[in-house]
Amino acid sequence: xxxxxxxTMERKFSSLKLNDKNFPSLLKEIxxxxxxxxxxxxxxxxxxxxxxIVGTRKATxxxxxxxKQIAEELAKLGVIIVSGLAMGIDSSAHQGVINAKGxxxxxxxxxxxxxxxxxxxxxxxxxxxxxxxxxxxxxKGTPSYPNQFLERNRIISGLSxxxxxxxxxxxxxxxxxxxxxxxxxxxxxxxxxxxxxxxxSGSHKLIRDGARLITSVQDILEDLNLxxxxxxxxxxxxxxxxxxxxxxxxxxxxxxIAEHGKSLxxxxxxxxxxxxxxxxxxxxxxxxxxxxxxxTENGYCL
Numbered sequence: 143x144x145x146x147x148x149x150t151m152e153r154k155f156s157s158l159k160l161n162d163k164n165f166p167s168l169l170k171e172i173x174x175x176x177x178x179x180x181x182x183x184x185x186x187x188x189x190x191x192x193x194x195i196v197g198t199r200k201a202t203x204x205x206x207x208x209x210k211q212i213a214e215e216l217a218k219l220g221v222i223i224v225s226g227l228a229m230g231i232d233s234s235a236h237q238g239v240i241n242a243k244g245x246x247x248x249x250x251x252x253x254x255x256x257x258x259x260x261x262x263x264x265x266x267x268x269x270x271x272x273x274x275x276x277x278x279x280x281x282k283g284t285p286s287y288p289n290q291f292l293e294r295n296r297i298i299s300g301l302s303x304x305x306x307x308x309x310x311x312x313x314x315x316x317x318x319x320x321x322x323x324x325x326x327x328x329x330x331x332x333x334x335x336x337x338x339x340x341x342x343s344g345s346h347k348l349i350r351d352g353a354r355l356i357t358s359v360q361d362i363l364e365d366l367n368l369x370x371x372x373x374x375x376x377x378x379x380x381x382x383x384x385x386x387x388x389x390x391x392x393x394x395x396x397x398x399i400a401e402h403g404k405s406l407x408x409x410x411x412x413x414x415x416x417x418x419x420x421x422x423x424x425x426x427x428x429x430x431x432x433x434x435x436x437x438t439e440n441g442y443c444l
Contacts, residue, residue, distance in 0.1 A: 145228050151180045151235065153183075153254070153276075154256075155181065155255075156181050156182075156248065157179065157181065157182060158185075164185070166179075167303050168300060168302070169300045170304070170432070171300075172299075176297060179297075180278050180279070181254075181275060182268065183270045183273065183274055183276055184274040184275060185277075186275065191221045191303060192222045192302045193216060193224065193362070194298045194299055194302040194304070195212065195224075195225050195232075195305075195306045195309070196232065196295075196310075196333050197217070197232070197287060197307060197316050198230055198233025198320045199230040199231075199315070200311075201234070202309065205230075205231060205309035206230065209231045209234040209309075210235065210238035211235040211238060212238065212308075213239050213246075216359060217244025217246070218242045218244065218423040218432045221244075222244070223236070223238070223244070223246045224246070224298055224301050224302050225249070225298065226248065226249055226250070226294065226295070227248040227249075227250055227258075227259075227262050228262075229259060229261065229262070231236045231309055236265055236269060237265065239269075242270055244272065245272060245273055245274045245275070246269055246272070246274045246275075247274060247276075248266065248275050248279040248298045249278070250280075250286075251280070252284050252290065252398040253282040253284040254276050254278050255283060264444070277301075279293075279294070290371065292315065295315060295318045295319040299323035299326055302328060303329065304324070304366055305319055305329070305330050306331045306333070306356070307319075307320050307330065307333070307353070307432050310341070310343075310345045310348070311341050311342075312343050312344050314344050317344045320348055329365065330354060331353065331355065331356045331362060332340060332345050332349050332353045332356065333345065333356055333357065367443045391421055392425050393416060394415040395415055395429065395435075396428065396434070396435075396444070398414040398415050399411070399435070399443060399444055405441035405443040406417045406442055406443075406444070408423060408441075408442075411426075426442060
């Protein structure tokens with residue numbers, strides 16, 4: 143496999159404006175979505191499950207190994223991993239996906255015509271080789287200023303149904319990503335570490351503040367209700383084949399919940415399905431009685 147030696151790689155670029163039908167649907171939902179995104183590579187379908195993995199640039203070997211393992215296992219399940227192409231945890235997460243020959247999205251804080259940091263140019267090319275994606279809200283030629291790294295973090299979390307934090311010191315930028323995720327109504331999952339290790343002080347504060355503690359990929363699947371979602375189409379097809387009492391409204395509601403990847407309230411289900419609140423409430427009641435849908439404090443899930 144050959145890589146370019148220069149700091150600028152020859153790549154094809156495209157862009158999507160916020161009102162474009164192919165603009166990432168989850169990113170459209172956030173409070174301040176980018177008005178336009180610039181893309182190199184293959185943009186995943188909206189229904190694909192995307193999870194962010196972030197952490198400190200100055201990660202320990204153990205932290206980088208865990209990030210790589212988690213990303214690799216999730217990628218093998220068809221999950222698309224989103225991160226920021228930084229050194230440390232970000233790079234390890236992207237590399238884990240590549241090891242699994244999966245797809246990953248790298249959100250950059252500068253124009254896509256130049257890779258930053260330059261040490262990750264080969265990694266960026268590998269991401270594209272495996273049909274992954276480089277994304278930025280900045281046009282070609284835009285340098286990377288410090289404030290842009292914080293701004294791009296809202297895109298990392300905004301593309302994802304959840305953000306996993308691995309090794310976050312008190313002043314880590316990954317804490318900003320976690321804060322954006324919470325503001326966007328997305329889940330924050332945190333891997334704990336040694337109580338006295340400075341690389342985990344921010345991580346542990348997130349847990350104290352209510353983030354979900356995880357220790358394995360199985361925890362992630364359970365907390366995000368991904369056991370069924372990872373095979374959404376197969377699951378729903380089997381369900382509809384076995385059940386004759388479901389009508390079109392049931393199908394629309396189940397598909398909306400499954401493809402969205404998290405609990406949905408009635409208003410959100412109405413928005414996604416274009417059904418009236420009365421119809422949704424009646425259908426949800428039936429699905430709960432059938433044991434298909436569960437009611438949680440955050441809404442309804444499979």
